[in-house]
Amino acid sequence: MGKYRGNPQAIRALVREAEVHKDTYIDQELFELEMEQLFANAWIYVGHASQVPNKGDFYTTTVGSEPVVMVRHSDDTIRVLYNRCPHKGVKVAGETCGNTGKFFRCPYHAWTFKTDGSLLAIPLKKGYENTGFDGCEASHGMAAVGNVKVYRDFVFCRLNPSGISFEEYFGESLSTIDNMVDRSPAGKLEIAGGVLRYINHCNWKMLVDNQTDTCHPMVAHESSAGTAVAVWNEAPEGTPKPMAVELFAPFTSPYEFFEGMGIRVWPNGHGHTGVSNSIHASYSAVPEYWDAMVAAYGEARAKEILGECRHNTVYFPNMTMKGPIQAMRLFKPLGPDKTLVESWTFRLVGAPDVLLERTLMYSRLINAPTSVVAHDDTEMYERAQEALTSRGRDWINIQRLYDPDEPRNATAVTNGTNELQMRNQMRAWAEFMTIGMADEK
Ligand code: FES
Ligand SMILES: [Fe+2]
Secondary structure, three states: OOOOOHHHHHHHEEOOOOOOEEEHHHHHHHHHHHHHHHHHHHOOOEEEEEHHOOEEEEEEEEEEEEEEEEEEEOOOOEEHHHHHHHHOOOOOOOOEEEOOHHHHHHHHOOOOOOOOOOEEEEEOHHHHOOOOOHHHHHHHHOOOOEEEEOOOOEEEEOOOOOOOHHHHHHHHHHHHHHHHHHHHOOOEEEEEEEEEEEEEEEOHHHHHHHOOOOOOOOHHHHHHHHHHHHHHHHHHHHOOHHHHHHHHHHHHHHHHHHHHOOOEHHHHHEEOOOOOOOOOOOOOOOOOHHHHHHHHHHHHHHHHHHOOOOOOOOEOEEEEEEEHHHHHEEEEEEEEOOOEEEEEEEEOOOHHHHHHHHHHHHHHHHHOOOOOOHHHHHHHHHHHHOOOOOOEEEEEEEOOOOOOOOOOOOOOOEOOOHHHHHHHHHHHHHHOOOOOOOOOO
């Protein structure tokens, strides 16, 4: 047994009031415990209903390190199955997405399963007669994840059969999803524009931490966004401002801008930047969109919806969202020093195409494998991953604006450069990592 397995005190000791031990980012055993504990006890995003509009449509993904398949069942509900054949363990659905018809068929020996996972047929079934097959595990088919919640078309699951409810886990933080969906005049989102995928050689928590790190843009992104602004400043007077400059420029905002925008934290590790202002607040208006929103909601409600301009929302542990531009990123852990980053974009049903165009451009400029901005961050993550192994220091500091009496596991609004959300996340991490582990007597 390693240092941390079965030792909740040792795990909790990694998260001090305003410091985090380097092992949380580099230790293999802790990574495995994150998969077994954190990613099983928390509610994790699986996919979006618009990816599986028709019966038999499926999408394969992972929850922590578990391969799963999300599928539209014959009763029109969305099911999440462990993507594992009960026979010899083969991954049943091999494609990323598609339509499987009325059943899944394992490619190894052709056992078939209904889209709720139950066993449909086995070739040469008579070979199992009088073997007591009905009493064995395989007779139950592919295992279904028991706790699935579809919230406004966002599909989440909790792998552990018992634990915190969806409503209690997310609480008021669902307001970010609400706002993003409400921005559609039809109250509906659709995944659009494909997905951007790339691997960062760093711990997944570095990417989460970065979402509310408001003291880095003006420093780390000076070389990219700063250059874009400098070039734009030399453009002849009267040149129309390109959309790209509008998207880049806010990254160079001063500290005071980020201090003033505010951070809101919620229980269970969720939180967001951009309470009263954000880098997404000053994009050009799109008159046809405003008209569609007023027609759908009335002027007062439309104003309220569009006036909410949150920056980054963290849905702990590994999902982040930008409501005002309908972008979502997932940080899928592959190892203590390896993370798959996915950037997804949504179409606001009933809104002009220019909004999707803006989202896609934002993702290409800021969050794509070819982006100039994301690479500034990637370099910082990978330099940190390398240097954290140093014997020179053991702790990571998250102390900015720390107050011993600050709210714990509660909703609060604070200065936009406060590292409270990082402390909030790590306090939730320590809690969800140790659920069900007996304390030593
Ligand atoms: S492993 Fe799936 S049918 Fe044999
Ligand atoms: Fe950044």
